[in-house]
Amino acid sequence: MSADLSTPGPAHPAAGRPQGAQSAQALSSDSATSSADASAAGAGGQRSARHPLMWVPSLYLAMGLPNVLVGAVAAILYKNMGVSNEDIALYTSQMYLPWVLKPLWSPLLEPYRTKRWWVISMQFLMMASLGMVAFSLPLDGFFRASLAFFWITGFASATQDIVADGVFMTTMPLRDQARYSGVQGMCWNLGAVVASGLLVSLTGWLHKDLGWSWVHCWMAVMLGAAGMMGGFGLWHLRVLPPGAPSSVQGQDLRSAMVSLRASWVTFFQKPSIWMMLAVVFFYRFAEGFIEKFGPLFLLDPRDVGGLGLDNAALGHIYGTVGTVAFIAGAFLSGFVVARMTLKRTFLLLAICLNLPHLTYYYLSHAMPDNVMLIGAVVALEKFGFGMGSVGHMLYMMQQIAPGPFKMTHYAMATGVMALTKWATGSVSGWVYAAVGQQYASFFGLVLLFSIPPIVLAWLAPFPVKAHDPSDPSSDADGVQATGGGGH
16 A cells, blocks of 8 residues: 555644744654554544445545546556557556655645545546546547546545545544555455456457457446446445545645655665665565566567467456466465564565566567467466555555655555556566567566575665664554555
């Protein structure tokens, strides 16, 4: 899950002081989280009378759906519309930038409105932007026009991630956060299943069985996705709590800028920070190439080296079987880490993530035509990805985030993780062209790219002791990471 950069607590006593430094000091206090838990029932916290199951599942469904639409499904759309693999890899990878850059604008949200207002506004904005994606597809210049509206969807989705996690963290006490963290992860991944599984499969059914053109198939699906986001917005108008206000809410932009500057300074003062950031950046480096070109390989016809699957099969393999395997791997990894500690298992988890890249190397050489076999092999890779991703998230939570501005620093770390996806996706098309558009050679290079993450995991520093008693929320973070959250 992405972290909220809004201060995780109700209005702090220092919020009324005009001095920027005092506002920054208020923002940097980790005790604000526990203050929110203690006073959420009061006027400052504005605890919702609604049961969490009324809004937590829908909130995280609404986070997973647009994230995967922009990050993965858009590539399948453009593949069906005849765009080249190189252009798909280059231009869709740029849409990861909103998640990379979100630490830059999230503190600017703090002085204005409530977290609930931002969540619902972003959901209605995504309804409009996805609708415009649909209406741009019949145009001659559909590629540029749809990319622009996908960009708007990406920025709105990244903003929603920030404030939605803020609603969750500042509405419920730590005990309830841990209790519902599994619901968070499951529902985020259910949103991924809907986007990359059901919606992609639906386009395949409309095209193959009903004879619709790809333009009309994707228009229908994008309008359906827009309707879902509008439905989430209407539902959350009724049930979503406001979340505790930031300590600078109602103040001017200067207070937010002071807190932003202080958060960056303290972030780079952490011990071993550059080595830790290198670990975070390279941990999923090879996976970034798989994520971008895996679906294109499965869809491409066999005469160009692909496996020739249709959208229905791809949606089932990636969206349903693959996501279930990912969640299973994530939960198993959570139990392993809880029993053996992150430091002892970190290298093992990095191997679990990178070793299954052999699956795509095998598929590109064996070229099987049995869909069940292909699905089983892809599921094995996703299972390893699920196991390894928990180590990645826990490393950011337990080693990079602790200290002042904890939630802000966690978001900065996830921004570096998104930077990996942007960088690998951006160059993957060039790598594919450099090996003569041969998938077997491409996935052979991916195996080489899998070596540095394992080496860095072996050398990874652990400056923060596990389960630091001075950090009362560390246990909750650990539980939250095992829920299988994907973003």
